[in-house]
Amino acid sequence: MPEGAGDGPLGIFGGTFDPVHYGHLRLAEEAGSALALTAVRWIPAGQPALRDAPRVTAGQRLAMVRLATADNPLFEVDASEVTAARPSYTVPTLERLRLPDQCGGRRPLVLLLGADAFAGLPGWHRWQSLFALAHLAVAHRPGFPLERAQLPPELAEHCRDRFCSNPAELASSPAGRVVTFAMTQLAISATRVRRLLASGESVRYLLPDRVIAYIRRHRLYPQP
Numbered sequence: 001m002p003e004g005a006g007d008g009p010l011g012i013f014g015g016t017f018d019p020v021h022y023g024h025l026r027l028a029e030e031a032g033s034a035l036a037l038t039a040v041r042w043i044p045a046g047q048p049a050l051r052d053a054p055r056v057t058a059g060q061r062l063a064m065v066r067l068a069t070a071d072n073p074l075f076e077v078d079a080s081e082v083t084a085a086r087p088s089y090t091v092p093t094l095e096r097l098r099l100p101d102q103c104g105g106r107r108p109l110v111l112l113l114g115a116d117a118f119a120g121l122p123g124w125h126r127w128q129s130l131f132a133l134a135h136l137a138v139a140h141r142p143g144f145p146l147e148r149a150q151l152p153p154e155l156a157e158h159c160r161d162r163f164c165s166n167p168a169e170l171a172s173s174p175a176g177r178v179v180t181f182a183m184t185q186l187a188i189s190a191t192r193v194r195r196l197l198a199s200g201e202s203v204r205y206l207l208p209d210r211v212i213a214y215i216r217r218h219r220l221y222p223q224p
């Protein structure tokens with residue numbers, strides 16, 4: 001989007017989404033209102049750099065994200081990582097979004113993360129560069145403490161002067177702040193969804209019916 005076409009805070013939500021579930025959807029929805037985001041851009045990873053290969057193709061993960069997000073006007077889907085012929089890293093993705101023909105340098109970008117992903121940040125490629133490119137908004141997630149004393153020390157140190165308690169501050173600069181927000185706690189993970197599917201158990205009410213129908217139609221995550 002050219003600079004000026006939309007200048008309110010833009011949520012950036014990356015993930016493997018293997019498959020997308022209600023934990024992801026509530027995170028994006030609640031971030032939208034808690035942080036006054038003008039849009040949330042979902043960016044499914046093509047080849048995730050830091051984890052095992054996803055169980056289904058990038059195109060199938062993208063299709064499921066499209067199905068799950070289609071009727072929410074706040075949500076947009078960015079397919080560019082899915083089609084890229086290289087591993088997905090967040091810093092280069094954000095650098096691309098900062099280009100003048102994308103979001104440009106001034107629009108606040110808010111990288112949305114669950115508490116588990118945040119705690120793992122020091123393992124990310126060029127992670128210290130994130131703070132110059134975007135704000136970070138970290139959602140509470142069951143089982144993953146967010147107390148500073150329990151964060152990896154280098155992360156706690158790096159974030160110490162960046163934490164802010166007022167989400168309204170995110171609109172006043174393009175990048176560099178860290179906020180946490182308390183979303184509805186949903187102990188749903190894609191790992192659990194895949195396990196249930198593989199053992200033939202119900203996944204109803206853990207992810208949208210449309211996504212379940214897609215999984216069934218394409219025989220994804222089969223029983224071994």
Ligand code: ATP
Pocket residue numbers: 014015016017018022023024027112113114115116117118139140141142186187188189190191192
């Ligand atoms: P997996 O179980 O395969 O690791 P996942 O359910 O954690 O997958 P990802 O696609 O890896 O899903 O997650 C994308 C982002 O969504 C991450 O920042 C993650 O922390 C966050 N997230 C996923 N599920 C939840 C949840 N139930 N509550 C809060 N955040 C979540």
